[in-house]
Amino acid sequence: MEDARPRRRKARKSRQQIVAELAEEAAGLEAGFHITYRPARYEATWLLESLRPFYDQGVLRDVLAQIKGGKEASVYRCQADPSTGLELVAAKVYRPRQFRNLRNDKIYREGRQILKADGRPAKKNDHRMMRALQKKTDFGAQVAHTSWLMYEYTTLEQLYQAGASVPRPLAVAENAILMGYIGDERRAAPTLHETVLTADEAPRLFAETLRNVELMLEYGFIHGDLSAYNILYWEGQITLIDFPQVTSLHANSNARSILRRDVERICDYFARYGLDANPQELAASLWQRYTRITPNDLLADYSRHEAEEET
Structure with a gap:
Protein backbone atom coordinates (compact mmCIF):
# COMPACT_ATOMS: atom_id res chain seq x y z
CA MET A 1 0.00 0.00 0.00
CA GLU A 2 1.37 3.38 -1.00
CA ASP A 3 2.12 5.97 1.61
CA ALA A 4 -0.50 8.70 1.14
CA ARG A 5 1.33 11.22 3.29
CA PRO A 6 2.57 14.24 1.36
CA ARG A 7 6.32 14.33 0.75
CA ARG A 8 8.20 17.13 2.42
CA ARG A 9 10.25 19.22 0.05
CA LYS A 10 13.75 20.12 1.04
CA ALA A 11 13.76 23.78 2.01
CA ARG A 12 15.82 26.00 -0.24
CA LYS A 13 18.50 28.09 1.36
CA SER A 14 18.23 31.82 1.00
CA ARG A 15 21.00 33.90 -0.56
CA GLN A 16 21.81 35.28 2.91
CA GLN A 17 22.16 31.78 4.35
CA ILE A 18 24.48 30.71 1.56
CA VAL A 19 26.65 33.81 2.00
CA ALA A 20 26.84 33.23 5.75
CA GLU A 21 27.89 29.60 5.30
CA LEU A 22 30.57 30.57 2.79
CA ALA A 23 31.93 33.20 5.15
CA GLU A 24 32.07 30.75 8.06
CA GLU A 25 34.21 28.37 6.00
CA ALA A 26 36.71 31.06 4.99
CA ALA A 27 38.75 30.99 8.20
CA GLY A 28 39.64 27.33 7.77
CA LEU A 29 40.67 27.74 4.13
CA GLU A 30 42.95 30.70 4.84
CA ALA A 31 45.34 28.53 6.86
CA GLY A 32 48.66 28.55 5.06
CA PHE A 33 47.31 30.57 2.12
CA HIS A 34 47.33 34.28 2.94
CA ILE A 35 46.58 36.78 0.18
CA THR A 36 47.14 40.50 -0.18
CA TYR A 37 43.82 41.12 -1.90
CA ARG A 38 40.95 41.61 0.54
CA PRO A 39 37.88 39.89 -0.92
CA ALA A 40 34.33 40.82 -0.06
CA ARG A 41 32.53 38.64 2.48
CA TYR A 42 30.57 36.64 -0.11
CA GLU A 43 33.71 36.27 -2.23
CA ALA A 44 36.27 35.08 0.30
CA THR A 45 35.65 31.36 0.57
CA TRP A 46 34.98 30.49 -3.05
CA LEU A 47 38.01 32.54 -4.12
CA LEU A 48 40.38 30.82 -1.69
CA GLU A 49 38.84 27.42 -2.31
CA SER A 50 39.12 27.84 -6.09
CA LEU A 51 42.75 29.05 -6.08
CA ARG A 52 44.09 26.82 -3.30
CA PRO A 53 45.03 24.01 -5.77
CA PHE A 54 47.38 26.41 -7.60
CA TYR A 55 48.99 27.39 -4.29
CA ASP A 56 49.40 23.73 -3.35
CA GLN A 57 50.91 22.97 -6.78
CA GLY A 58 53.51 25.67 -6.25
CA VAL A 59 52.56 27.86 -9.20
CA LEU A 60 50.81 30.72 -7.35
CA ARG A 61 52.08 32.75 -4.40
CA ASP A 62 49.57 35.54 -3.82
CA VAL A 63 46.39 37.20 -5.08
CA LEU A 64 47.01 40.91 -5.56
CA ALA A 65 43.87 42.45 -7.03
CA GLN A 66 40.66 41.81 -8.89
CA ILE A 67 41.00 43.12 -12.44
CA LYS A 68 37.65 42.09 -13.86
CA GLY A 69 34.34 41.19 -12.26
CA GLY A 70 31.57 39.45 -14.12
CA LYS A 71 28.29 37.57 -13.76
CA GLU A 72 29.96 34.35 -14.87
CA ALA A 73 33.54 34.71 -13.62
CA SER A 74 36.05 37.17 -12.19
CA VAL A 75 39.71 37.62 -13.08
CA TYR A 76 42.51 38.37 -10.61
CA ARG A 77 46.08 39.61 -10.91
CA CYS A 78 48.27 37.19 -8.98
CA GLN A 79 51.91 36.80 -8.00
CA ALA A 80 53.36 33.73 -9.68
CA ASP A 81 55.73 31.29 -8.05
CA PRO A 82 59.29 31.88 -9.35
CA SER A 83 59.33 28.30 -10.68
CA THR A 84 56.97 29.41 -13.46
CA GLY A 85 59.48 31.94 -14.78
CA LEU A 86 56.79 34.61 -14.51
CA GLU A 87 56.21 37.48 -12.09
CA LEU A 88 52.49 37.92 -12.62
CA VAL A 89 49.71 35.57 -13.73
CA ALA A 90 45.98 35.90 -14.21
CA ALA A 91 43.47 33.64 -12.47
CA LYS A 92 39.99 33.32 -13.93
CA VAL A 93 37.65 32.10 -11.19
CA TYR A 94 34.10 31.05 -11.95
CA ARG A 95 31.43 32.21 -9.54
CA PRO A 96 29.61 29.67 -7.34
CA ARG A 97 26.67 28.06 -9.14
CA GLN A 98 24.24 29.63 -6.65
CA PHE A 99 25.25 33.14 -7.76
CA ARG A 100 26.26 32.54 -11.36
CA ASN A 101 24.27 33.99 -14.23
CA LEU A 102 25.38 31.86 -17.17
CA ARG A 103 24.25 32.74 -20.63
CA ASN A 104 22.10 30.24 -22.50
CA ASP A 105 24.93 28.01 -23.62
CA LYS A 106 22.86 25.38 -25.44
CA ILE A 107 23.59 26.93 -28.85
CA TYR A 108 27.35 26.62 -28.25
CA ARG A 109 27.32 23.13 -26.69
CA GLU A 110 25.71 21.55 -29.75
CA GLY A 111 28.16 19.12 -31.32
CA ARG A 112 30.57 19.26 -28.38
CA GLN A 113 31.47 16.21 -26.33
CA ILE A 114 31.30 16.37 -22.54
CA LEU A 115 34.79 16.95 -21.16
CA LYS A 116 35.87 15.53 -17.81
CA ALA A 117 38.15 17.24 -15.29
CA ASP A 118 41.22 15.76 -17.02
CA GLY A 119 40.18 17.33 -20.33
CA ARG A 120 39.25 14.01 -21.93
CA PRO A 121 35.81 13.33 -23.44
CA ALA A 122 33.38 11.41 -21.24
CA LYS A 123 32.27 8.03 -22.51
CA LYS A 124 28.86 8.08 -24.18
CA ASN A 125 27.93 4.88 -22.34
CA ASP A 126 28.41 6.56 -18.96
CA HIS A 127 24.67 6.37 -18.31
CA ARG A 128 24.85 7.86 -14.81
CA MET A 129 26.51 11.01 -16.11
CA MET A 130 24.21 11.34 -19.11
CA ARG A 131 21.07 10.88 -16.98
CA ALA A 132 22.32 13.49 -14.53
CA LEU A 133 22.83 15.96 -17.37
CA GLN A 134 19.37 15.29 -18.79
CA LYS A 135 17.65 15.59 -15.41
CA LYS A 136 19.75 18.63 -14.46
CA THR A 137 20.64 17.24 -11.04
CA ASP A 138 23.32 18.81 -8.85
CA PHE A 139 25.78 16.25 -10.19
CA GLY A 140 24.67 17.02 -13.74
CA ALA A 141 25.17 20.75 -13.14
CA GLN A 142 28.69 20.07 -11.91
CA VAL A 143 29.45 17.90 -14.96
CA ALA A 144 28.19 20.65 -17.28
CA HIS A 145 30.24 23.27 -15.41
CA THR A 146 33.42 21.17 -15.59
CA SER A 147 32.95 20.61 -19.31
CA TRP A 148 32.33 24.34 -19.91
CA LEU A 149 35.51 25.27 -18.05
CA MET A 150 37.63 22.53 -19.65
CA TYR A 151 36.61 23.65 -23.14
CA GLU A 152 38.13 27.03 -22.37
CA TYR A 153 41.35 25.52 -21.00
CA THR A 154 41.90 22.87 -23.67
CA THR A 155 41.12 25.39 -26.43
CA LEU A 156 43.69 27.78 -24.97
CA GLU A 157 46.25 24.96 -24.90
CA GLN A 158 45.71 24.08 -28.55
CA LEU A 159 45.61 27.63 -29.82
CA TYR A 160 48.61 28.77 -27.78
CA GLN A 161 50.69 25.88 -29.13
CA ALA A 162 49.51 26.76 -32.65
CA GLY A 163 50.78 30.34 -32.32
CA ALA A 164 47.49 32.15 -31.70
CA SER A 165 47.39 35.45 -29.82
CA VAL A 166 45.89 34.00 -26.63
CA PRO A 167 47.05 33.91 -22.99
CA ARG A 168 49.46 31.12 -22.10
CA PRO A 169 47.52 28.46 -20.14
CA LEU A 170 49.40 27.39 -17.00
CA ALA A 171 47.10 25.26 -14.84
CA VAL A 172 43.48 24.33 -14.34
CA ALA A 173 41.46 23.41 -11.25
CA GLU A 174 37.86 22.50 -10.56
CA ASN A 175 36.67 26.09 -10.65
CA ALA A 176 39.53 28.21 -12.02
CA ILE A 177 42.08 28.64 -14.79
CA LEU A 178 45.57 30.07 -14.30
CA MET A 179 47.05 31.76 -17.37
CA GLY A 180 49.50 34.36 -18.58
CA TYR A 181 48.83 37.92 -17.44
CA ILE A 182 48.62 40.80 -19.93
CA GLY A 183 49.50 44.17 -18.42
CA ASP A 184 51.80 45.38 -15.65
CA GLU A 185 51.74 45.56 -11.85
CA ARG A 186 49.54 48.67 -11.91
CA ARG A 187 47.11 48.02 -14.71
CA ALA A 188 45.70 45.07 -16.60
CA ALA A 189 45.52 45.36 -20.37
CA PRO A 190 42.35 47.16 -21.49
CA THR A 191 40.04 45.75 -24.13
Missing part, protein backbone atom coordinates in the same frame (compact mmCIF):
# COMPACT_ATOMS: atom_id res chain seq x y z
CA LEU A 192 39.96 47.07 -27.68
CA HIS A 193 36.59 48.61 -26.80
CA GLU A 194 38.39 50.79 -24.24
CA THR A 195 41.26 51.67 -26.57
CA VAL A 196 41.76 54.33 -29.22
CA LEU A 197 44.04 52.97 -31.95
CA THR A 198 46.32 55.02 -34.14
CA ALA A 199 45.84 55.17 -37.90
CA ASP A 200 48.85 52.87 -38.33
CA GLU A 201 47.74 50.32 -35.74
CA ALA A 202 44.18 49.72 -36.94
CA PRO A 203 44.93 47.95 -40.28
CA ARG A 204 47.65 45.82 -38.68
CA LEU A 205 45.49 44.74 -35.74
CA PHE A 206 42.51 44.05 -38.00
CA ALA A 207 44.71 41.73 -40.05
CA GLU A 208 46.01 40.09 -36.85
CA THR A 209 42.47 39.53 -35.60
CA LEU A 210 41.52 37.84 -38.87
CA ARG A 211 44.69 35.72 -38.67
CA ASN A 212 43.47 34.41 -35.33
CA VAL A 213 39.96 33.81 -36.64
CA GLU A 214 41.41 31.75 -39.49
CA LEU A 215 43.75 29.86 -37.18
CA MET A 216 40.78 28.89 -35.03
CA LEU A 217 38.90 27.74 -38.11
CA GLU A 218 41.87 25.58 -39.13
CA TYR A 219 41.44 23.75 -35.83
CA GLY A 220 37.67 23.52 -36.25
CA PHE A 221 36.88 26.27 -33.73
CA ILE A 222 34.73 29.39 -33.80
CA HIS A 223 35.21 31.75 -30.87
CA GLY A 224 31.47 32.28 -30.50
CA ASP A 225 31.61 35.59 -28.62
CA LEU A 226 34.32 37.52 -30.41
CA SER A 227 34.13 41.30 -30.22
CA ALA A 228 36.16 44.31 -29.11
CA TYR A 229 35.12 43.42 -25.53
CA ASN A 230 36.98 40.08 -25.69
CA ILE A 231 40.23 41.29 -27.26
CA LEU A 232 42.89 42.83 -25.02
CA TYR A 233 45.29 45.54 -26.20
CA TRP A 234 48.76 46.01 -24.73
CA GLU A 235 51.78 47.77 -26.16
CA GLY A 236 50.59 47.55 -29.75
CA GLN A 237 49.57 43.89 -29.59
CA ILE A 238 46.24 42.08 -29.16
CA THR A 239 45.26 39.01 -27.14
CA LEU A 240 42.00 37.12 -27.63
CA ILE A 241 40.31 35.96 -24.40
CA ASP A 242 37.19 34.15 -23.10
CA PHE A 243 36.83 30.79 -24.83
CA PRO A 244 34.34 28.68 -22.79
CA GLN A 245 31.67 29.00 -25.49
CA VAL A 246 34.02 27.93 -28.31
CA THR A 247 31.87 26.39 -31.06
CA SER A 248 32.50 23.40 -33.29
CA LEU A 249 32.85 24.45 -36.93
CA HIS A 250 31.89 21.01 -38.25
CA ALA A 251 29.36 19.69 -35.71
CA ASN A 252 27.22 22.68 -34.75
CA SER A 253 24.21 23.44 -36.97
CA ASN A 254 24.45 27.12 -35.94
CA ALA A 255 28.16 27.40 -36.79
CA ARG A 256 27.68 29.55 -39.89
CA SER A 257 25.54 32.16 -38.16
CA ILE A 258 27.87 32.21 -35.12
CA LEU A 259 30.88 32.79 -37.38
CA ARG A 260 29.04 35.52 -39.27
CA ARG A 261 28.20 37.26 -36.00
CA ASP A 262 31.83 37.16 -34.84
CA VAL A 263 33.05 38.59 -38.14
CA GLU A 264 30.38 41.31 -38.17
CA ARG A 265 31.33 42.48 -34.69
CA ILE A 266 35.00 42.70 -35.59
CA CYS A 267 34.31 44.54 -38.87
CA ASP A 268 31.96 46.96 -37.09
CA TYR A 269 34.67 47.86 -34.58
CA PHE A 270 37.41 48.46 -37.15
CA ALA A 271 35.03 50.35 -39.45
CA ARG A 272 35.34 53.32 -37.11
CA TYR A 273 38.98 53.57 -38.26
CA GLY A 274 37.98 53.66 -41.91
CA LEU A 275 38.59 49.98 -42.69
CA ASP A 276 35.98 49.14 -45.31
CA ALA A 277 35.40 45.37 -45.10
CA ASN A 278 32.17 43.65 -46.07
CA PRO A 279 31.46 41.32 -43.12
CA GLN A 280 28.91 39.21 -45.01
CA GLU A 281 31.27 38.55 -47.90
CA LEU A 282 34.21 37.94 -45.54
CA ALA A 283 32.24 35.47 -43.40
CA ALA A 284 30.95 33.67 -46.50
CA SER A 285 34.47 33.39 -47.88
CA LEU A 286 35.83 31.99 -44.61
CA TRP A 287 32.94 29.56 -44.34
CA GLN A 288 33.43 28.23 -47.85
CA ARG A 289 37.18 27.89 -47.42
CA TYR A 290 37.27 26.14 -44.04
CA THR A 291 34.22 23.92 -44.16
CA ARG A 292 36.02 22.01 -46.90
CA ILE A 293 38.47 20.89 -44.20
CA THR A 294 37.05 17.87 -42.38
CA PRO A 295 38.09 16.46 -39.00
CA ASN A 296 39.73 13.57 -40.88
CA ASP A 297 41.88 16.07 -42.78
CA LEU A 298 43.00 17.58 -39.47
CA LEU A 299 43.78 14.15 -38.01
CA ALA A 300 45.91 13.36 -41.06
CA ASP A 301 47.75 16.67 -40.63
CA TYR A 302 48.43 15.92 -36.94
CA SER A 303 49.74 12.45 -37.76
CA ARG A 304 51.97 13.84 -40.49
CA HIS A 305 53.28 16.52 -38.13
CA GLU A 306 54.06 13.95 -35.41
CA ALA A 307 55.85 11.72 -37.91
CA GLU A 308 57.99 14.66 -39.07
CA GLU A 309 58.93 15.49 -35.45
CA GLU A 310 59.95 11.88 -34.77
CA THR A 311 62.28 11.88 -37.80
Whole structure:
Protein backbone atom coordinates (compact mmCIF):
# COMPACT_ATOMS: atom_id res chain seq x y z
CA MET A 1 0.00 0.00 0.00
CA GLU A 2 1.37 3.38 -1.00
CA ASP A 3 2.12 5.97 1.61
CA ALA A 4 -0.50 8.70 1.14
CA ARG A 5 1.33 11.22 3.29
CA PRO A 6 2.57 14.24 1.36
CA ARG A 7 6.32 14.33 0.75
CA ARG A 8 8.20 17.13 2.42
CA ARG A 9 10.25 19.22 0.05
CA LYS A 10 13.75 20.12 1.04
CA ALA A 11 13.76 23.78 2.01
CA ARG A 12 15.82 26.00 -0.24
CA LYS A 13 18.50 28.09 1.36
CA SER A 14 18.23 31.82 1.00
CA ARG A 15 21.00 33.90 -0.56
CA GLN A 16 21.81 35.28 2.91
CA GLN A 17 22.16 31.78 4.35
CA ILE A 18 24.48 30.71 1.56
CA VAL A 19 26.65 33.81 2.00
CA ALA A 20 26.84 33.23 5.75
CA GLU A 21 27.89 29.60 5.30
CA LEU A 22 30.57 30.57 2.79
CA ALA A 23 31.93 33.20 5.15
CA GLU A 24 32.07 30.75 8.06
CA GLU A 25 34.21 28.37 6.00
CA ALA A 26 36.71 31.06 4.99
CA ALA A 27 38.75 30.99 8.20
CA GLY A 28 39.64 27.33 7.77
CA LEU A 29 40.67 27.74 4.13
CA GLU A 30 42.95 30.70 4.84
CA ALA A 31 45.34 28.53 6.86
CA GLY A 32 48.66 28.55 5.06
CA PHE A 33 47.31 30.57 2.12
CA HIS A 34 47.33 34.28 2.94
CA ILE A 35 46.58 36.78 0.18
CA THR A 36 47.14 40.50 -0.18
CA TYR A 37 43.82 41.12 -1.90
CA ARG A 38 40.95 41.61 0.54
CA PRO A 39 37.88 39.89 -0.92
CA ALA A 40 34.33 40.82 -0.06
CA ARG A 41 32.53 38.64 2.48
CA TYR A 42 30.57 36.64 -0.11
CA GLU A 43 33.71 36.27 -2.23
CA ALA A 44 36.27 35.08 0.30
CA THR A 45 35.65 31.36 0.57
CA TRP A 46 34.98 30.49 -3.05
CA LEU A 47 38.01 32.54 -4.12
CA LEU A 48 40.38 30.82 -1.69
CA GLU A 49 38.84 27.42 -2.31
CA SER A 50 39.12 27.84 -6.09
CA LEU A 51 42.75 29.05 -6.08
CA ARG A 52 44.09 26.82 -3.30
CA PRO A 53 45.03 24.01 -5.77
CA PHE A 54 47.38 26.41 -7.60
CA TYR A 55 48.99 27.39 -4.29
CA ASP A 56 49.40 23.73 -3.35
CA GLN A 57 50.91 22.97 -6.78
CA GLY A 58 53.51 25.67 -6.25
CA VAL A 59 52.56 27.86 -9.20
CA LEU A 60 50.81 30.72 -7.35
CA ARG A 61 52.08 32.75 -4.40
CA ASP A 62 49.57 35.54 -3.82
CA VAL A 63 46.39 37.20 -5.08
CA LEU A 64 47.01 40.91 -5.56
CA ALA A 65 43.87 42.45 -7.03
CA GLN A 66 40.66 41.81 -8.89
CA ILE A 67 41.00 43.12 -12.44
CA LYS A 68 37.65 42.09 -13.86
CA GLY A 69 34.34 41.19 -12.26
CA GLY A 70 31.57 39.45 -14.12
CA LYS A 71 28.29 37.57 -13.76
CA GLU A 72 29.96 34.35 -14.87
CA ALA A 73 33.54 34.71 -13.62
CA SER A 74 36.05 37.17 -12.19
CA VAL A 75 39.71 37.62 -13.08
CA TYR A 76 42.51 38.37 -10.61
CA ARG A 77 46.08 39.61 -10.91
CA CYS A 78 48.27 37.19 -8.98
CA GLN A 79 51.91 36.80 -8.00
CA ALA A 80 53.36 33.73 -9.68
CA ASP A 81 55.73 31.29 -8.05
CA PRO A 82 59.29 31.88 -9.35
CA SER A 83 59.33 28.30 -10.68
CA THR A 84 56.97 29.41 -13.46
CA GLY A 85 59.48 31.94 -14.78
CA LEU A 86 56.79 34.61 -14.51
CA GLU A 87 56.21 37.48 -12.09
CA LEU A 88 52.49 37.92 -12.62
CA VAL A 89 49.71 35.57 -13.73
CA ALA A 90 45.98 35.90 -14.21
CA ALA A 91 43.47 33.64 -12.47
CA LYS A 92 39.99 33.32 -13.93
CA VAL A 93 37.65 32.10 -11.19
CA TYR A 94 34.10 31.05 -11.95
CA ARG A 95 31.43 32.21 -9.54
CA PRO A 96 29.61 29.67 -7.34
CA ARG A 97 26.67 28.06 -9.14
CA GLN A 98 24.24 29.63 -6.65
CA PHE A 99 25.25 33.14 -7.76
CA ARG A 100 26.26 32.54 -11.36
CA ASN A 101 24.27 33.99 -14.23
CA LEU A 102 25.38 31.86 -17.17
CA ARG A 103 24.25 32.74 -20.63
CA ASN A 104 22.10 30.24 -22.50
CA ASP A 105 24.93 28.01 -23.62
CA LYS A 106 22.86 25.38 -25.44
CA ILE A 107 23.59 26.93 -28.85
CA TYR A 108 27.35 26.62 -28.25
CA ARG A 109 27.32 23.13 -26.69
CA GLU A 110 25.71 21.55 -29.75
CA GLY A 111 28.16 19.12 -31.32
CA ARG A 112 30.57 19.26 -28.38
CA GLN A 113 31.47 16.21 -26.33
CA ILE A 114 31.30 16.37 -22.54
CA LEU A 115 34.79 16.95 -21.16
CA LYS A 116 35.87 15.53 -17.81
CA ALA A 117 38.15 17.24 -15.29
CA ASP A 118 41.22 15.76 -17.02
CA GLY A 119 40.18 17.33 -20.33
CA ARG A 120 39.25 14.01 -21.93
CA PRO A 121 35.81 13.33 -23.44
CA ALA A 122 33.38 11.41 -21.24
CA LYS A 123 32.27 8.03 -22.51
CA LYS A 124 28.86 8.08 -24.18
CA ASN A 125 27.93 4.88 -22.34
CA ASP A 126 28.41 6.56 -18.96
CA HIS A 127 24.67 6.37 -18.31
CA ARG A 128 24.85 7.86 -14.81
CA MET A 129 26.51 11.01 -16.11
CA MET A 130 24.21 11.34 -19.11
CA ARG A 131 21.07 10.88 -16.98
CA ALA A 132 22.32 13.49 -14.53
CA LEU A 133 22.83 15.96 -17.37
CA GLN A 134 19.37 15.29 -18.79
CA LYS A 135 17.65 15.59 -15.41
CA LYS A 136 19.75 18.63 -14.46
CA THR A 137 20.64 17.24 -11.04
CA ASP A 138 23.32 18.81 -8.85
CA PHE A 139 25.78 16.25 -10.19
CA GLY A 140 24.67 17.02 -13.74
CA ALA A 141 25.17 20.75 -13.14
CA GLN A 142 28.69 20.07 -11.91
CA VAL A 143 29.45 17.90 -14.96
CA ALA A 144 28.19 20.65 -17.28
CA HIS A 145 30.24 23.27 -15.41
CA THR A 146 33.42 21.17 -15.59
CA SER A 147 32.95 20.61 -19.31
CA TRP A 148 32.33 24.34 -19.91
CA LEU A 149 35.51 25.27 -18.05
CA MET A 150 37.63 22.53 -19.65
CA TYR A 151 36.61 23.65 -23.14
CA GLU A 152 38.13 27.03 -22.37
CA TYR A 153 41.35 25.52 -21.00
CA THR A 154 41.90 22.87 -23.67
CA THR A 155 41.12 25.39 -26.43
CA LEU A 156 43.69 27.78 -24.97
CA GLU A 157 46.25 24.96 -24.90
CA GLN A 158 45.71 24.08 -28.55
CA LEU A 159 45.61 27.63 -29.82
CA TYR A 160 48.61 28.77 -27.78
CA GLN A 161 50.69 25.88 -29.13
CA ALA A 162 49.51 26.76 -32.65
CA GLY A 163 50.78 30.34 -32.32
CA ALA A 164 47.49 32.15 -31.70
CA SER A 165 47.39 35.45 -29.82
CA VAL A 166 45.89 34.00 -26.63
CA PRO A 167 47.05 33.91 -22.99
CA ARG A 168 49.46 31.12 -22.10
CA PRO A 169 47.52 28.46 -20.14
CA LEU A 170 49.40 27.39 -17.00
CA ALA A 171 47.10 25.26 -14.84
CA VAL A 172 43.48 24.33 -14.34
CA ALA A 173 41.46 23.41 -11.25
CA GLU A 174 37.86 22.50 -10.56
CA ASN A 175 36.67 26.09 -10.65
CA ALA A 176 39.53 28.21 -12.02
CA ILE A 177 42.08 28.64 -14.79
CA LEU A 178 45.57 30.07 -14.30
CA MET A 179 47.05 31.76 -17.37
CA GLY A 180 49.50 34.36 -18.58
CA TYR A 181 48.83 37.92 -17.44
CA ILE A 182 48.62 40.80 -19.93
CA GLY A 183 49.50 44.17 -18.42
CA ASP A 184 51.80 45.38 -15.65
CA GLU A 185 51.74 45.56 -11.85
CA ARG A 186 49.54 48.67 -11.91
CA ARG A 187 47.11 48.02 -14.71
CA ALA A 188 45.70 45.07 -16.60
CA ALA A 189 45.52 45.36 -20.37
CA PRO A 190 42.35 47.16 -21.49
CA THR A 191 40.04 45.75 -24.13
CA LEU A 192 39.96 47.07 -27.68
CA HIS A 193 36.59 48.61 -26.80
CA GLU A 194 38.39 50.79 -24.24
CA THR A 195 41.26 51.67 -26.57
CA VAL A 196 41.76 54.33 -29.22
CA LEU A 197 44.04 52.97 -31.95
CA THR A 198 46.32 55.02 -34.14
CA ALA A 199 45.84 55.17 -37.90
CA ASP A 200 48.85 52.87 -38.33
CA GLU A 201 47.74 50.32 -35.74
CA ALA A 202 44.18 49.72 -36.94
CA PRO A 203 44.93 47.95 -40.28
CA ARG A 204 47.65 45.82 -38.68
CA LEU A 205 45.49 44.74 -35.74
CA PHE A 206 42.51 44.05 -38.00
CA ALA A 207 44.71 41.73 -40.05
CA GLU A 208 46.01 40.09 -36.85
CA THR A 209 42.47 39.53 -35.60
CA LEU A 210 41.52 37.84 -38.87
CA ARG A 211 44.69 35.72 -38.67
CA ASN A 212 43.47 34.41 -35.33
CA VAL A 213 39.96 33.81 -36.64
CA GLU A 214 41.41 31.75 -39.49
CA LEU A 215 43.75 29.86 -37.18
CA MET A 216 40.78 28.89 -35.03
CA LEU A 217 38.90 27.74 -38.11
CA GLU A 218 41.87 25.58 -39.13
CA TYR A 219 41.44 23.75 -35.83
CA GLY A 220 37.67 23.52 -36.25
CA PHE A 221 36.88 26.27 -33.73
CA ILE A 222 34.73 29.39 -33.80
CA HIS A 223 35.21 31.75 -30.87
CA GLY A 224 31.47 32.28 -30.50
CA ASP A 225 31.61 35.59 -28.62
CA LEU A 226 34.32 37.52 -30.41
CA SER A 227 34.13 41.30 -30.22
CA ALA A 228 36.16 44.31 -29.11
CA TYR A 229 35.12 43.42 -25.53
CA ASN A 230 36.98 40.08 -25.69
CA ILE A 231 40.23 41.29 -27.26
CA LEU A 232 42.89 42.83 -25.02
CA TYR A 233 45.29 45.54 -26.20
CA TRP A 234 48.76 46.01 -24.73
CA GLU A 235 51.78 47.77 -26.16
CA GLY A 236 50.59 47.55 -29.75
CA GLN A 237 49.57 43.89 -29.59
CA ILE A 238 46.24 42.08 -29.16
CA THR A 239 45.26 39.01 -27.14
CA LEU A 240 42.00 37.12 -27.63
CA ILE A 241 40.31 35.96 -24.40
CA ASP A 242 37.19 34.15 -23.10
CA PHE A 243 36.83 30.79 -24.83
CA PRO A 244 34.34 28.68 -22.79
CA GLN A 245 31.67 29.00 -25.49
CA VAL A 246 34.02 27.93 -28.31
CA THR A 247 31.87 26.39 -31.06
CA SER A 248 32.50 23.40 -33.29
CA LEU A 249 32.85 24.45 -36.93
CA HIS A 250 31.89 21.01 -38.25
CA ALA A 251 29.36 19.69 -35.71
CA ASN A 252 27.22 22.68 -34.75
CA SER A 253 24.21 23.44 -36.97
CA ASN A 254 24.45 27.12 -35.94
CA ALA A 255 28.16 27.40 -36.79
CA ARG A 256 27.68 29.55 -39.89
CA SER A 257 25.54 32.16 -38.16
CA ILE A 258 27.87 32.21 -35.12
CA LEU A 259 30.88 32.79 -37.38
CA ARG A 260 29.04 35.52 -39.27
CA ARG A 261 28.20 37.26 -36.00
CA ASP A 262 31.83 37.16 -34.84
CA VAL A 263 33.05 38.59 -38.14
CA GLU A 264 30.38 41.31 -38.17
CA ARG A 265 31.33 42.48 -34.69
CA ILE A 266 35.00 42.70 -35.59
CA CYS A 267 34.31 44.54 -38.87
CA ASP A 268 31.96 46.96 -37.09
CA TYR A 269 34.67 47.86 -34.58
CA PHE A 270 37.41 48.46 -37.15
CA ALA A 271 35.03 50.35 -39.45
CA ARG A 272 35.34 53.32 -37.11
CA TYR A 273 38.98 53.57 -38.26
CA GLY A 274 37.98 53.66 -41.91
CA LEU A 275 38.59 49.98 -42.69
CA ASP A 276 35.98 49.14 -45.31
CA ALA A 277 35.40 45.37 -45.10
CA ASN A 278 32.17 43.65 -46.07
CA PRO A 279 31.46 41.32 -43.12
CA GLN A 280 28.91 39.21 -45.01
CA GLU A 281 31.27 38.55 -47.90
CA LEU A 282 34.21 37.94 -45.54
CA ALA A 283 32.24 35.47 -43.40
CA ALA A 284 30.95 33.67 -46.50
CA SER A 285 34.47 33.39 -47.88
CA LEU A 286 35.83 31.99 -44.61
CA TRP A 287 32.94 29.56 -44.34
CA GLN A 288 33.43 28.23 -47.85
CA ARG A 289 37.18 27.89 -47.42
CA TYR A 290 37.27 26.14 -44.04
CA THR A 291 34.22 23.92 -44.16
CA ARG A 292 36.02 22.01 -46.90
CA ILE A 293 38.47 20.89 -44.20
CA THR A 294 37.05 17.87 -42.38
CA PRO A 295 38.09 16.46 -39.00
CA ASN A 296 39.73 13.57 -40.88
CA ASP A 297 41.88 16.07 -42.78
CA LEU A 298 43.00 17.58 -39.47
CA LEU A 299 43.78 14.15 -38.01
CA ALA A 300 45.91 13.36 -41.06
CA ASP A 301 47.75 16.67 -40.63
CA TYR A 302 48.43 15.92 -36.94
CA SER A 303 49.74 12.45 -37.76
CA ARG A 304 51.97 13.84 -40.49
CA HIS A 305 53.28 16.52 -38.13
CA GLU A 306 54.06 13.95 -35.41
CA ALA A 307 55.85 11.72 -37.91
CA GLU A 308 57.99 14.66 -39.07
CA GLU A 309 58.93 15.49 -35.45
CA GLU A 310 59.95 11.88 -34.77
CA THR A 311 62.28 11.88 -37.80
